[in-house]
Amino acid sequence: MKYIPTIGIECHVQLCTKTKLFSEVDNDARGKEPNSCVSPVDYALPGMLPRLNGEAIKFAIRAGRAMNCKINAYSRFDRKHYFYPDSPKGYQITQFYHPIIGEGYVELPSGTKIRIEHAHLEGDAGKLTHSDTYSLVDLNRVDTPLIEIVSMPDIHSAADARDYTKELWRLMTFAKVTFGDLYNGNMRFDVNVSLAEEGATELGTRTETKNLNSFRSVEHAVEFEIKRQTKLLEKGEKIRQETRGWNDATGESTPQRSKEEAKDYRYMPEPDLPPINLSQEFIDAESAKLPLMPADYRKKFAGLIPVETIEILLDYPVLVEKLAEVDEKYTKRIANLFSSVLLAEENASLLNDDMPSKAQLEKLADMLDKNELSSTGGKEVFIKFFDKEMHFKDTETIAKELGVVQENDAGALEAIVDAVLKKPETQKAQEDYRNGEQKVIGFLVGQVMKESHGKANPSAVQEILKNKLA
Amino acid sequence: MEITREDLKHLADLSNFSMSDEELDSLQPDLQKIVGYISELGELNTDGVEPTYQVFEMENVWRDDEIKEMEADREALLNLTVEEKENQIKVPKVL
Secondary structure (H helix, E strand, O other): OOEEEEEEEEEEEEOOOOEOOOOOOEOOOOOOOOOOOOOOOOOOOOOOOOOOEHHHHHHHHHHHHHOOOOEOOEEOOEEEEOOOOOOOOOEEEEOOOOOOEOOEEEEOOOOOEEEEEEEEEEEOOOEEEEOOOEEEEEOOOOOOEEEEEEEOOOEOOHHHHHHHHHHHHHHHHHOOOOOOOHHHOOEEEEEEEEEEEOOOOOOOOOEEEEEEOOHHHHHHHHHHHHHHHHHHHHOOOOOOOEEEEEEOOOOEEEEEEEHHHOOOOOOEEOOOOOOEEOOHHHHHHHHOOOOOOHHHHHHHHOOOOOHHHHHHHOOOHHHHHHHHHOOHHHHHHHHHHHHHHHOOHHHHHHHHOOOOOHHHHHHHHHHHHOOOEOHHHHHHHHHHOOOOOOOOOOHHHHHHHHOOEOEOOHHHHHHHHHHHHHOHHHHHHHHHHHOOOHHHHHHHHHHHHHHOOOOEOHHHHHHHHHHHHO | OOOOHHHHHHHHHHOOOOOOHHHHHHHHHHHHHHHHHHHHHHHOOOOOOOOOOOOOOOOOOOEOOOOOOOOOOHHHHHHOOOOEEOOEEEEEOOO
């Protein structure tokens, strides 16, 4: 029996507004002490009232437009009740009935379109750290603005699930609505998986694997769930509708809650927040601020650099944005430097530094084009762009200081070649070459390079040598 | 609508209240009365009537995205807790 998997994904994106969704405290708790970014609104002292952050609405519009979604003029907030130490209020403020972001779609690099059902604004919960006998509560994350993106069940493989989450990450980071730091939980994924026999008209019973925080764990969790459910179905057993937790270390998921304990959230309108009713002008003005998206860059760079390189670079918005600044005639060279040098493991830390300027990069590409730099020399100069001492110097100055500018001047090169050909230690090689042993030209080029302290352009040297020895 | 003892237990569980049998016994008829009273509203025909979410008719009330110093900080929060550890609130183990 062949089973077709159907996958829907919910994604929580933490928005990088300056303040929280409902209080005026610092929203960026990265690297900060526990409970240092909290206000009485966050920890729900009696009588505290939420005050909506207008910027979060604007961010939501941009995020929605990044996913080709309709923006709903009218939206409002509801309370979702549950009792848990990560939520001092005893409820989460969310948009259950009237979300701000309506239907849309995300197009994967393969061309597959995944439809978005809706996306809504809500406040995040606090962070719990569990130990053997107690749990610790850090409320820094309480009411960090989130958008929860709910996909339609349009995904049918683990690979597409991975590609979808990765594309969402790209869209949200290019739209600049999130820091996109997965390690710090800026984006978290819940995957719903069900299997149905091929040709069946109804979907099977689904399970939800919650709180995945990398594309790889999304892919593995889906693979695991497809295998697990297939095995059960083949044995004639039923799938239990349940929530599962993923363990990256073991590569397995385990049941967390079953349907019997299903939550009863008792949604009600949030009385402290008046509804949002946006004018078309407001929506249009915010939509217009959406920067270029991955799809735009794919079009822009098509034909200039290979598709595989584009896809690699799209994981680094800062590189793609820089690449888009440089003149098209240099795009390929700069893209190669980015992908071969900057993305090499040993240089990964450079990505955190300030990017080189457009002028520095264009001059570097120009010098490479003109053979004023060898490819090795070019890489050396490129790396120095990230050096604090060198960052503000122009390309030529850096190349000169490194002593990597190639000698291309034919006259100067000839003089060096002549000097080398007069040396006694090269006489035998010259004779061998004239007798048809072409390989020895390499030795002679090497001698010239040595004589020039590495600054001669080797291919120019080879040409001169060939003419002289002909 | 009948409020059973089970409904009451369920509600208490949702709010993490522990209730003695006596409390459940006395609350059940009380809640039944309250719900019965409210349910009279159900007799009205509300077809086509939009639910009222608020009565002020306000819209688009929001603030600027600027950080303000709060008078009540971590210390104020931790002073309110029964137990703290490493600047966090210590609670019975939950999972």
